[in-house]
Amino acid sequence: MNSIELLSWIRGPGFIIATAIFGFGISLRLLEIVLLSRKPDYSPPRGSRLKGSLHTLFSRFTVEKTTFRRSAFIIVTGYLFHLGFFTVLLLAVPHIIFFQEILGFGWPGLPTTLIDVITIISLLAMIALLVYRLKNPVLRFLSTFEDYLVWTATFLPLLTGYMAYHHSFFSYPLMFGLHLLSVEILLIILPFTKLMHSFTFILARWYQGSNAGHKGINV
Numbered sequence: 001m002n003s004i005e006l007l008s009w010i011r012g013p014g015f016i017i018a019t020a021i022f023g024f025g026i027s028l029r030l031l032e033i034v035l036l037s038r039k040p041d042y043s044p045p046r047g048s049r050l051k052g053s054l055h056t057l058f059s060r061f062t063v064e065k066t067t068f069r070r071s072a073f074i075i076v077t078g079y080l081f082h083l084g085f086f087t088v089l090l091l092a093v094p095h096i097i098f099f100q101e102i103l104g105f106g107w108p109g110l111p112t113t114l115i116d117v118i119t120i121i122s123l124l125a126m127i128a129l130l131v132y133r134l135k136n137p138v139l140r141f142l143s144t145f146e147d148y149l150v151w152t153a154t155f156l157p158l159l160t161g162y163m164a165y166h167h168s169f170f171s172y173p174l175m176f177g178l179h180l181l182s183v184e185i186l187l188i189i190l191p192f193t194k195l196m197h198s199f200t201f202i203l204a205r206w207y208q209g210s211n212a213g214h215k216g217i218n219v
Contacts, residue, residue: 021188052214053209
């Protein structure tokens with residue numbers, strides 16, 4: 001198989017396979033969570049489950065002052081990476097064109113220069129978090145192969161996408177193929193690694209807030 005045939009396979013069957021695994025994995029994991037048996041709570045309600053769920057869902061996006069003082073570096077770089085990653089994913093014009101072909105509609109994107117800046121900031125934030133993990137004895141001891149796999153699988157799509165758009169180092173077809181391949185790897189492993197929190201954090205916060213709201217407390 002030559003490079004042209006490989007690129008065609010990555011853009012065609014490879015992407016279909018990765019998307020199918022992604023969709024099946026996400027559906028399976030969410031179904032497992034929804035079907036988990038929970039003991040019924042017969043205690044009289046002291047508040048609203050809906051209000052508690054909504055409170056917990058949105059309040060967790062902020063950080064307490066004491067927690068921020070202890071872990072300011074991790075919190076700031078973590079927010080920079082997450083916000084940057086999803087901004088590039090959803091507001092880069094090439095990505096919007098891709099989604100438009102699938103969904104049938106699009107939305108306004110950000111200027112290329114701004115996307116470039118956000119991408120670089122996200123990459124630097126990820127590198128900073130990796131260095132911090134490697135230099136911190138406790139984090140390094142607690143880190144597993146999965147942690148480094150997840151970091152690599154998230155880092156490469158940003159890097160290869162930036163390089164492909166700017167025709168850096170290698171030819172555009174090669175870099176574009178590597179970008180697609182890195183995205184497909186991310187799609188395949190996402191449902192079966194810690195990256196699944198991209199979907200489950202909403203369910204977890206909603207469930208915890210519902211129980212707290214039923215008891216009349218805020219968490």
